[in-house]
Amino acid sequence: MIEVHQLCKSFTQGSGRQRRTVQAVAGVGFVAANACITGLLGPNGAGKTTTLRIAAALIVPDSGWVRVDGIDVARQPMAALSRMGVLSDARGLYPRLTARENIVYFGRLHGMDEARAQARVEELAEVLEMKALLDRRTDGFSQGERMKTALARALVHDPANIVLDEPTNGLDVLATRALREALRRLRDEQGKCIVFSTHIMQEVERLCDQVVVVAQGRTVASGTVAALRRQTGQADFEDSFVQLAFGASPQPQQAGPLAPGARQ
Amino acid sequence: MNAIWTVFRKELLDALRDRRTLLIVLLSSVAVGPLVLVLISTLIAGIEKRAEAREVVVQGMQYAPTLRNYFQRQNFSVAAAPAEHEQKLRDSKLGDPVLVVPPDFEDLLARGEAPVVVLLSSANNQRSQAGSGPLRRLIRGFNQEQAVLRLAARGVAPAALEAVQLDERDLADPGSRAAQLSTMVPFFVLMAVLYGAMGAALDTTAGERERGSLEPLLMNPASRWSLVLGKWAAVASVGMLIAVLSCLSFLPGQWLLRSETLAAMFRFGMAEALAFIGLLLPLAGALAALLMALAIRCKSFKEAQASATLLVFGVSMLPLVTLFNQEGRAAWHLWVPALAQSTLMGRVLKGEALPWLDLLVPMAMCVLLVLLGVGFVVRTLRSAALK
Numbered sequence: 001m002i003e004v005h006q007l008c009k010s011f012t013q014g015s016g017r018q019r020r021t022v023q024a025v026a027g028v029g030f031v032a033a034n035a036c037i038t039g040l041l042g043p044n045g046a047g048k049t050t051t052l053r054i055a056a057a058l059i060v061p062d063s064g065w066v067r068v069d070g071i072d073v074a075r076q077p078m079a080a081l082s083r084m085g086v087l088s089d090a091r092g093l094y095p096r097l098t099a100r101e102n103i104v105y106f107g108r109l110h111g112m113d114e115a116r117a118q119a120r121v122e123e124l125a126e127v128l129e130m131k132a133l134l135d136r137r138t139d140g141f142s143q144g145e146r147m148k149t150a151l152a153r154a155l156v157h158d159p160a161n162i163v164l165d166e167p168t169n170g171l172d173v174l175a176t177r178a179l180r181e182a183l184r185r186l187r188d189e190q191g192k193c194i195v196f197s198t199h200i201m202q203e204v205e206r207l208c209d210q211v212v213v214v215a216q217g218r219t220v221a222s223g224t225v226a227a228l229r230r231q232t233g234q235a236d237f238e239d240s241f242v243q244l245a246f247g248a249s250p251q252p253q254q255a256g257p258l259a260p261g262a263r264q
Numbered sequence: 265m266n267a268i269w270t271v272f273r274k275e276l277l278d279a280l281r282d283r284r285t286l287l288i289v290l291l292s293s294v295a296v297g298p299l300v301l302v303l304i305s306t307l308i309a310g311i312e313k314r315a316e317a318r319e320v321v322v323q324g325m326q327y328a329p330t331l332r333n334y335f336q337r338q339n340f341s342v343a344a345a346p347a348e349h350e351q352k353l354r355d356s357k358l359g360d361p362v363l364v365v366p367p368d369f370e371d372l373l374a375r376g377e378a379p380v381v382v383l384l385s386s387a388n389n390q391r392s393q394a395g396s397g398p399l400r401r402l403i404r405g406f407n408q409e410q411a412v413l414r415l416a417a418r419g420v421a422p423a424a425l426e427a428v429q430l431d432e433r434d435l436a437d438p439g440s441r442a443a444q445l446s447t448m449v450p451f452f453v454l455m456a457v458l459y460g461a462m463g464a465a466l467d468t469t470a471g472e473r474e475r476g477s478l479e480p481l482l483m484n485p486a487s488r489w490s491l492v493l494g495k496w497a498a499v500a501s502v503g504m505l506i507a508v509l510s511c512l513s514f515l516p517g518q519w520l521l522r523s524e525t526l527a528a529m530f531r532f533g534m535a536e537a538l539a540f541i542g543l544l545l546p547l548a549g550a551l552a553a554l555l556m557a558l559a560i561r562c563k564s565f566k567e568a569q570a571s572a573t574l575l576v577f578g579v580s581m582l583p584l585v586t587l588f589n590q591e592g593r594a595a596w597h598l599w600v601p602a603l604a605q606s607t608l609m610g611r612v613l614k615g616e617a618l619p620w621l622d623l624l625v626p627m628a629m630c631v632l633l634v635l636l637g638v639g640f641v642v643r644t645l646r647s648a649a650l651k
Contacts (some may be wrong), residue, residue, distance in 0.1 A: 056483045057483070058482060058483065077485075078485040078486075078487070079485070081483060081484065081485040082485040084483075086480075086483045088479050088483065090476035090477070090478070091476060091480060092472075092475035092476030092478075092480070093475075093477060094274075094278055094475070094477060095475070096282060097274070097277070097281075101277075105270065105274050106480070106484060108266075108267075108270040109267055109270055109271070109481075109485075109486045110484060111266070111485070150480070153480065154480070
C-alpha cells in the first residue's frame, strides 16, 4: 500500500535576476491499495512525475509525506525502496550489457544472491514474454524491448508495490496491450499495489480500478472511472477529465473532419 | 560492502566491453612510449654518426689541391657534392652543407688574390646548419695556415698575427642530449594513465546521466557511498591497469634502442619499472576521483569531456615546471600531485634513491584527493540527482 499525504515541493530555476520559483506539487494526496491499479491522471506538467520521484526517495518534499507499507520514505528510504519497484521517467539501460546482465545487476543491488537473481530473471522473462531478448546486448533494442527490460529490472526483487511513470510512452498497440495484460496479472495473481501515471484517457478507462486526477500540482478528484463520470455528469470520460482538470466545462467539438494528428 | 563489489564488477565489465575506446587507449598509451623511445634513439644515433664522420662535401675539389691537402691533414675526408645539391639542400634531402670551389682557385691563390669559396646551407635545413659551423672553422684554419706561411716567407713572426689565442671546446656530447630527451618518458606515462582513466570515469558519471540510467540506479536500496566507491574502484583499476601496461611497455622498448649512448643513459630495468608503477598507482586513484568529480555535474558525455580538458591541461603543464624552474628542486614540488610523480620518476631515471618521506607526501596527497573527489560525487548524487 502506498499512502501519499499533502505533498508540496517547489523548485528554484535560474539564478540572479532570472531566478524564479516553480511550485511543482502543491498538495497531492491519495491512497493506493493492494491488489488495485491506481492511475495518476493529469495533463503535462501537472506534477505527476515529481510526485512519483518523491515516492521513490529521489527528492525530499518541502512538506507532506509518503508511506510505503507504513514505512516513511523520507526517514527510511532504503527500507521503503526495497518494498517498491519503480519504473521512472528515465529508464536508460547499459548498452554494453545484455538484458539479463542489466536485470541481474539491479537484483544484486537489492541484496539478492546470484542464483536467486538469475531465477527471477527467468520468471520475469516468462511473464513479460522476453525470453529471446535476454542474452542480447541492449544496444540495438527497440523501444518496446527497452521498456520490457526496464520493467523487468524494476520488478526483479519482487516488490509488493509497483510505481510506473508513463509506462506506455512510445509503445505500439501490441506492446501496450501486452503491458496492460502483464499489469492485470500482477494485480490479480499476486495482489500487487500498482500506481501508474499517464495522460492517456483510454489507458485509465481500460485498466484502472481507481483514478486520481492531478492538475496544477494538486489532487482535484479521485474515484473509479464510473464515479468520476457520475460526479461531473458527463457521458464521456474525456469530457469529465477536462472538466475536473481545467475547471471549465468542455466546449463541444465542431462536427467535421479531425485535424491531422489529433488524438481520437 | 556487497553493493560496492557488485557495482565494481559491473562497471569494470562495462569498461572492458567498450572495446573501441579501450583499443585506442591501449594503442596511444602503451605503444606510444616505446615508439617515442625508438624515434629518439634514431635521432641520437644520427647525431652521433655525424659527429664521428668528419667528412666535408665539396663541389670542384679538383680545382683546389692545396685545400684538399689541408682537409686531409686535418683528418677530414672529402666527398663530391651530389648533382642538384642546391635543390636537395632546400628540400632537406641533403644533411651536409656544401662547399663550392671556383675553377680558378689555385691560380688566384698563387697570385694572392683571395679566391671566393661559397658555403651552401639552408636556414630551414637544421642538419646542414649544424654542419656548417665545423666547415667554417676548417676554412678559417686554412686561411690562418696560409697567412702564417706567407708571413714566415717574409720573415715576420706568426705570433704577431695573434694577440690572443682561442681554444674552442664543445662540452655538449650526444649523451647529455639523450638525458634531456629521456625526461619526456615520465610525461608520456602520466598522460597514458590520465587518458586511460578518462573514458571510464566519464562513462560512469556523465554517461550514466546522459543514458538515463542514473535515476534508476539511485532507486536501489544501496547507499550513495557504496555506489560511488564501487564506481571509483572500477575507474581507478582501469587507470592502474594502463599505468602498469605502459610502464612495462618500456622494458621491451629499450631493446630497440639504436644509440649506445642512449641505452647507457636510459637504464630502465625491472626495478625502475616497479618504482614507476608504485608512484603511479596512487596517482591513478586520485585522477579517477578527480575526473569523476569533474564529470558528475555534467549532463552529457560531451560536456564532461570539455571539463576534463581542464584536468588534462593541468596535468600536462605541471611537469613543465621542472623544465622552466630557476630554483632547482623545491620542496613544494612534492606536494602537487602529477608534478610530484613526474619529479620522482625523473629521479628514478637518474638512478637516485628515493627517501621514504619523499614518497609519503605525494601518496598522502593522492589519498586526500580520492577522499575529496569521492565525497564530492556522493554529495552531488544526494542533492542534485535529477537535474
